[in-house]
Structures are given as C-alpha cells and as structure tokens.
Amino acid sequence: MNAAATGATPTEWWRDAVIYQVYPRSFADANGDGEGDLPGITSRLEHLASLGVDALWLSPFYPSPQKDGGYDVADYRDVDPRFGTLADAEALVARAHELNLRVIVDLVPNHCSWDHADFKAALAAGPGSPEREKFIFRDGTGADGSLPPNDWQSMFHGPAWTRVTEPDGTQGQWYLHLFDPSQPDWNWDNPAVRDDFDATLRFWLDRGVDGFRVDVCDALVKAPGLPSWPHLNLGVVRPIDGKFPPMWDQEGIHEIFRRWRGVLDSYEGERILCAEAWLMPDRIARITRPGEMHQAFNFAYLETKWRAEDLRATIDTSLAANGAVGAPTTWVLSNHDVIRHASRFGFDADLELQDGIGADDPQPDRELGLRRARAATLLMLGLPGAAYLYQGEELGLPEHTELPDEFREDPTWERSGHTVRGRDGCRIPMPWEKDARAFGFGDTDTTWLPQPDYYGDYAVDQQSGRDGSTLELYRAALVQRRELGLGGGELEWLPDLPEGVLGFRNGSVAVVANTTREDVELGDRFADATVALASGVGSPRLVPADTTVWLRLAG
Numbered sequence: 001m002n003a004a005a006t007g008a009t010p011t012e013w014w015r016d017a018v019i020y021q022v023y024p025r026s027f028a029d030a031n032g033d034g035e036g037d038l039p040g041i042t043s044r045l046e047h048l049a050s051l052g053v054d055a056l057w058l059s060p061f062y063p064s065p066q067k068d069g070g071y072d073v074a075d076y077r078d079v080d081p082r083f084g085t086l087a088d089a090e091a092l093v094a095r096a097h098e099l100n101l102r103v104i105v106d107l108v109p110n111h112c113s114w115d116h117a118d119f120k121a122a123l124a125a126g127p128g129s130p131e132r133e134k135f136i137f138r139d140g141t142g143a144d145g146s147l148p149p150n151d152w153q154s155m156f157h158g159p160a161w162t163r164v165t166e167p168d169g170t171q172g173q174w175y176l177h178l179f180d181p182s183q184p185d186w187n188w189d190n191p192a193v194r195d196d197f198d199a200t201l202r203f204w205l206d207r208g209v210d211g212f213r214v215d216v217c218d219a220l221v222k223a224p225g226l227p228s229w230p231h232l233n234l235g236v237v238r239p240i241d242g243k244f245p246p247m248w249d250q251e252g253i254h255e256i257f258r259r260w261r262g263v264l265d266s267y268e269g270e271r272i273l274c275a276e277a278w279l280m281p282d283r284i285a286r287i288t289r290p291g292e293m294h295q296a297f298n299f300a301y302l303e304t305k306w307r308a309e310d311l312r313a314t315i316d317t318s319l320a321a322n323g324a325v326g327a328p329t330t331w332v333l334s335n336h337d338v339i340r341h342a343s344r345f346g347f348d349a350d351l352e353l354q355d356g357i358g359a360d361d362p363q364p365d366r367e368l369g370l371r372r373a374r375a376a377t378l379l380m381l382g383l384p385g386a387a388y389l390y391q392g393e394e395l396g397l398p399e400h401t402e403l404p405d406e407f408r409e410d411p412t413w414e415r416s417g418h419t420v421r422g423r424d425g426c427r428i429p430m431p432w433e434k435d436a437r438a439f440g441f442g443d444t445d446t447t448w449l450p451q452p453d454y455y456g457d458y459a460v461d462q463q464s465g466r467d468g469s470t471l472e473l474y475r476a477a478l479v480q481r482r483e484l485g486l487g488g489g490e491l492e493w494l495p496d497l498p499e500g501v502l503g504f505r506n507g508s509v510a511v512v513a514n515t516t517r518e519d520v521e522l523g524d525r526f527a528d529a530t531v532a533l534a535s536g537v538g539s540p541r542l543v544p545a546d547t548t549v550w551l552r553l554a555g
C-alpha cells in the first residue's frame with residue numbers, strides 16, 4: 001500500500017504530480033460490448049505505471065443515461081452496469097494503489113441527470129413541494145407562463161430552461177439546466193443538497209479514492225434573483241461590458257469548498273480536490289486559497305496559442321496568482337472537452353476552432369501538429385507545478401477530425417442545429433495494438449465511436465520501446481522531471497532569447513522552446529550544457545523549429 005492508502009507520510013504529493021485522465025468509455029473494453037469499462041481500465045493500469053504518472057483521474061462511471069457522456073449522473077454512489085460494478089471500482093482502486101498510482105474520481109455537483117430519483121420525485125411532487133426545492137424550478141413569464149423565467153443560455157446552446165408537464169397533465173413550471181435539458185441544476189441554497197453531497201464524498205473516500213475532480217464547481221451558486229444574462233460564455237469566462245455572468249464564480253461557492261475540504265481532511269492520507277472552472281488565473285486562485293481546493297485546472301494555459309510571448313504571459317500570471325495563495329499552478333493541454341493538442345496546433349494560420357472540426361473543414365497538418373504537440377508537452381512538463389495529461393496524448397494521438405456526423409453523440413451537435421460539432425472527436429477509443437481487433441481496445445470489432453484507420457500507427461505497441469516515439473518521449477520526460485525536480489522547482493526567465501523563443505531556468509535545467517517555423521541558433525550561451533531531452537533533434541547551440549529542449553546546465 002502506498003502513502004495515499006495508509007496516510008502514513010504526508011508528502012503534499014499533489015503539488016508536483018502528473019495526473020492522467022482516463023475517459024472510461026474509451027480506454028479499454030473488457031467485456032466486448034464496444035464501450036470501455038472498469039475491468040478494462042484495471043487490466044491496462046500497467047501502462048500508466050510504466051508511463052510514470054502519479055495518479056489517474058477517472059471521468060464519471062456512475063449510472064447515467066449518457067446524454068452528456070456520464071456528466072448526467074443518475075446515482076452518485078454506484079457504478080453504471082455498462083462500466084461494471086462497485087466491486088470492479090474497488091478492485092481498480094486497490095490495483096492502482098498496488099502500482100503506486102493514486103485515484104481521483106469525478107464529482108458532478110452542479111447538476112444530475114433527469115433520471116436521478118430526486119429529480120423524478122420533484123417532477124411528481126409538483127410546484128411548491130420540498131422535492132422541487134432541491135432544483136431550480138420557476139414559473140414561466142409571459143401571459144400564460146409559456147416563456148422561460150429568464151434569458152439564460154445553455155452551454156450546449158438554446159435556452160437554459162425547460163418547461164415540465166405537471167402531474168395533472170397541464171404545462172407547468174420550468175427548471176434550470178446550464179447544460180443539457182437532461183441535466184437539471186441542483187439548488188445549492190438547500191441544506192439537503194449540501195448534506196447529500198457530503199454523503200457522496202464520504203462514500204468514495206471510504207472506498208479509498210485519493211480525491212475528486214470537481215465538475216463546473218464555479219456554477220453551484222447563482223446570483224440572487226437570477227438576473228438577465230443573454231450571452232453564452234464559452235471557454236474561459238471573462239466579463240462582458242464590465243459585468244460578470246451571474247451564473248459563474250459567485251462568492252457563495254467558497255463556503256461549499258471549505259465544507260468539502262473539511263470532509264476530506266477528516267480522512268487519513270492526503271485526499272485532494274481539483275477544481276474544474278473555466279476562469280482567469282486571478283479568479284481561479286480564490287478557489288485554491290488555504291482551506292479550499294488544492295488545485296484547479298489552468299484553462300487559460302490550455303487556451304494559449306503556441307506563441308512564445310503569449311505562453312510567457314500566461315505562465316507568469318498563473319504562477320503569480322496561485323503563488324500568492326500558496327497553491328501550485330497546474331498545466332493542461334488536452335482533455336475530453338477540447339480538440340486534442342496534436343490537432344489544435346496543426347494549423348499554420350490562427351483558425352477559430354470553437355465549433356470543432358468536421359470532415360468538410362480545413363484539416364490539420366498531422367506532422368506539424370505532432371511536432372508542436374511534443375514541443376508543447378515538453379515545455380509544460382518543465383514548468384513547476386502539477387500537470388494533467390489526457391489519455392492518448394502520450395501517443396501523440398490526433399483528434400478524429402473526419403468523424404462522420406451520424407456518429408456524433410455530444411448534445412451540442414443537435415442543440416446547435418448542427419453548427420457546433422462537439423467533442424466526440426477527442427473521445428475515440430484508444431489504440432493499443434495495431435494488428436488487433438479495434439486496435440486492441442476490446443476483443444471485438446465494435447467500438448462505440450469509429451476509430452480512424454490511421455490510429456493503428458499510433459498504437460501503444462507501435463511506440464513502446466521505439467527510440468524517438470512520442471510514448472518514449474513522455475516516459476523519458478516523466479522520469480527526468482522527477483529526477484531533476486522540475487515539478488517542484490522555481491522558474492527564472494532567461495533573458496535575450498531570439499524572438500519566438502521562450503526559455504527559463506528551473507533548477508539545474510534550462511528549458512528552451514522555439515515556437516517559430518525557423519531553426520534558431522543559440523550561440524555559445526549554453527555551450528557547456530548537455531541535452532537532457534528534446535522533443536526533436538535539439539542541441540545546446542541550435543533549437544529546430546517548433547521544438548523544445550531541456551538542457552542540463554554545467555556546474
């Protein structure tokens with residue numbers, strides 16, 4: 001058992017951890033039904049151990065109608081039969097701990113599924129009932145209440161309100177859903193909701209999990225009176241006309257985080273909370289204050305273009321904001337909600353990719369994307385703080401940008417009237433073995449989303465042990481990051497580098513990233529250094545285009 005399981009040695013392991021995100025439906029399929037499952041994940045945990053990560057974070061595997069890929073939870077304290085059983089979840093945690101991997105699970109507190117027993121009870125109980133008080137029900141506006149209570153927009157497009165049919169068969173109240181209509185928002189002003197989530201935390205903590213990634217944690221509390229907000233804020237939330245959206249980042253969220261922190265701290269070991277909140281670093285750092293969450297995703301970094309000056313600015317603001325409250329900064333380039341970075345970086349021009357990439361859109365250059373993705377990853381892993389990886393990025397896996405539209409499951413595709421493609425392209429089942437069925441994802445030919453033919457070339461068995469492969473680059477980077485103490489170090493910018501080149505010193509290492517399309521000469525300044533690792537063929541004197549090098553400094 002490791003420290004996480006015994007609570008023996010507090011290490012603040014999370015400050016410089018590398019945490020690997022598993023998307024259960026697409027990782028490994030043990031029962032051959034075309035969808036990944038928990039036994040499949042357990043059977044592949046050695047891959048994570050040999051990659052050298054500290055922890056895995058599992059996206060939701062709870063009972064769910066899967067209207068939003070499991071972020072529509074029907075029961076927070078069980079396992080969906082498609083993914084296995086509670087015993088399978090316990091076996092996964094046990095095996096991970098044997099391999100010295102900590103396990104973080106997803107907490108989805110802003111909304112549940114319309115299949116949740118409490119929501120069904122709320123519908124059945126009718127207006128004014130205590131059951132409805134667990135959600136955000138309001139009467140409609142207009143003469144007959146047939147207009148929504150306010151002008152808020154769903155993140156998946158269309159109104160954020162849906163009208164219900166009352167038990168007596170009449171058209172009745174409306175309920176709020178910041179996401180899909182199948183995801184009713186909880187009412188966090190109701191103490192019963194707070195108590196119920198404490199029970200969910202305890203349920204999983206009792207089963208040995210090492211923490212929670214907390215879904216849209218900045219939306220739990222809405223501004224009193226639900227004031228008008230006709231805008232749709234996608235990506236990192238910024239004020240519009242000097243005003244901040246009334247559904248995000250309200251002051252009341254912090255007491256909830258402090259309450260949860262109290263629950264986690266009452267357990268042995270170091271169990272952590274990681275905030276999913278698309279906020280600017282200065283607002284993020286209010287969530288990572290002492291006594292609240294341990295860390296938060298850095299989406300400002302994820303959104304930063306592959307440009308030296310932009311990267312430097314985001315790195316500076318992130319480190320300053322989190323540093324001021326004593327929290328580590330995190331870094332992330334890919335997850336199950338965004339275009340994989342190996343594809344995002346595969347365009348020469350600055351394209352607007354908010355609506356996703358479909359078969360008829362300009363296609364990324366796979367070679368360019370991979371080259372930059374490797375460079376971006378090596379830059380990220382050289383930065384002090386914690387880093388999050390998304391399954392498949394260690395293979396340099398591109399987005400499936402030509403997924404036929406009929407396979408799309410992301411609710412945004414329908415709700416946007418087929419204008420926003422959504423996130424299916426980054427959720428394609430993993431390729432493990434080139435010559436196996438479904439590239440080793442399962443032992444049948446079925447996969448819930450089709451894998452492009454070329455995914456076989458990226459399979460784990462094609463890269464493992466092959467010099468220069470992306471998988472070996474990640475493995476080497478994680479070994480060296482630990483040996484050189486990069487995650488726990490301090491960053492010092494290197495002055496006078498050519499335009500488009502970013503360089504900093506972290507302990508005994510200089511990290512130099514060339515974000516331009518031209519090779520860059522560094523002259524003699526690192527003449528005494530040796531290359532510890534490079535995303536391409538770098539040297540202390542020359543960093544090729546779109547390449548990052550880690551230079552071990554002399555003395």
Ligand code: NOJ
Nearest residue numbers: 068071179215216336337
């Ligand atoms: C963020 C999750 O990562 C995303 O997949 C989901 O659709 C929304 N939150 C709503 O739960």
